[in-house]
Amino acid sequence: KAGVTQTPRYLIKTRGQQVTLSCSPISGHRSVSWYQQTPGQGLQFLFEYFSETQRNKGNFPGRFSGRQFSNSRSEMNVSTLELGDSALYLCASSLGSGGVYEQYFGPGTRLTVT
């Protein structure tokens, strides 16, 4: 089975621009979660989608948004980029929502904002 894929792997954007990151979960997985990883803040939860519905959202400004499609693929959007948004964005998929289901991570998208 193919693993979680994320595109693009690397991205360089300018302050004020917006960006869309994509995540394709493992086949059959219906839950997709997004995390931001930075040296200063560590790994922080952004949001989780399950069956096209946002189940939970972390403590991030409204500039961060996401969605999930009927095939479980998910996109994350960041508008009006700031320098502090530079980070590794990780996506994880699982069969269902909740702790009983293991999360499998993708390789991440490295976003650099200049």
Next chain:
Amino acid sequence: AQTVTQSQPEMSVQEAETVTLSCTYDTSESDYYLFWYKQPPSRQMILVIRQEAYKQQNATENRFSVNFQKAAKSFSLKISDSQLGDAAMYFCAYRRPNAGGTSYGKLTFGQGTILTVHP
């Protein structure tokens, strides 16, 4: 809110030796899941081991085992017969069970411990 603390920013071990990584957490819940993830330089997060809080028996996966002390809210990872490929950042993480309310799907991570393995 749940918190996870890893008090060892860096650890080192000689190849073939044993090392233990520490993790403590804070929660008011009685049922939850705990995980250790490994993140090598490739940045791919890999699940190493998982523990269910309602199980008293410590989880074991080959050379990896945990010491789960529920009352002390402690969850350490022991790596036996360390190999060069074990060198990575290790994260301890907490996750709520599949219950109602918020925090669905949310993994709460510790700050991470960088493990160096010396040949």
